[in-house]
Amino acid sequence: MSLTVLREKAMQLPLELGHDPAADRDHLLISRSIMPAIDLIDRWPHWHTPVTVLVGPPGSGKTHLSTIWKGLSQARPVTAELREGRPVAARHGAFLFEDADREAFDETGLFHLINTVRQHGGSLLITARSLPQLWPITLPDLKSRLAAATTVEIGAPDDALLQQVIFKLFADRQLEVDDRLVAYVVTRMERSLDAASQIVDQIDKLALSRNRRITRALAAEVLAAREAI
Template structure:
């Protein structure tokens, strides 16, 4: 019996390098992650829209660099000197808007990591100059980091992302479902995640496989909508 006709199990995202689909929209960012030892100043800012793969690439990099990953909003309570003994990936830097304690901690982490000769990866949505940070010294240091951007998906990448999201949930849609979704859905990584989650829930609730008919119902009635 397939997963979609069984239990509502949590999705288990595959975050290895082989699970990340390379396309023109992300090839430069992937190359910079893979060549992390050559980062200017030992740091990199990885940007892109929600669901673009920033967390996935952070895990790829952490595995290669033996780095720790920490959400930016957790920095205020972190042991910064201990954290700085390894390479570090700080996720979702814009989330600490207005949080002076977390921003101060990130400032000290930045300085300590680099002074120890280690590397620092920073992730966030939107262009780095628009990250809502308040400390001028922190802003200037992050602005000095080289930037790699994950752009919105082209058709091939969107189909690949949908296939991965279905696989993460142990779902096997009918062959015509993914091309149909890619033609009609809102073209973003976040929308792809929401849409696959909605299809998962719908197939479980109705005890039906993921078919084009079910996809049409979810697109017409669900929160993601058609474009």
């Protein structure tokens, strides 16, 4: 796919990187790295297990996907209850627990919620940045329940996705950049959407501070400074 086509596609790219994207299925970018997660959403309610954990790095699309699923399934958000240790009055239906590994939560409450979902044929989607086995869980029964859940990972972004992200991030700042500059950055940056957001922000700020247009030399300076940290 040419960089010109990537630039055009990027105008509709939803991201979780500092602005409020459209959260519907039609605006969801499809790439190899996110295809397993898209397939997960599209297969509901015919999931392999009633509990699924969606794992991905910051900005990878977890919130966008969980929002789509919440609308599709009419899922009830339970993040606040589990964070605050309040009981979740759950029977039938679907439930959404977001960013499970970001802060402490009521392990017993999640254990009981999983049991209820399993007993009554419901669904529970949990999102996180890391795999469940890496969470600091002390309740053995909860560890066992999470081990039995389906885990779907959003992979590292490929070059095509990173190029679209960078075009989009510059466009959000009303900035046009050269195709060659984007290709240069993508081949030298860390493979994450969070890094893409940081790099675009740093390039923009450096250009503004020097009252200069954005060039490959300026991008190279930002990338070199990041490598030196």
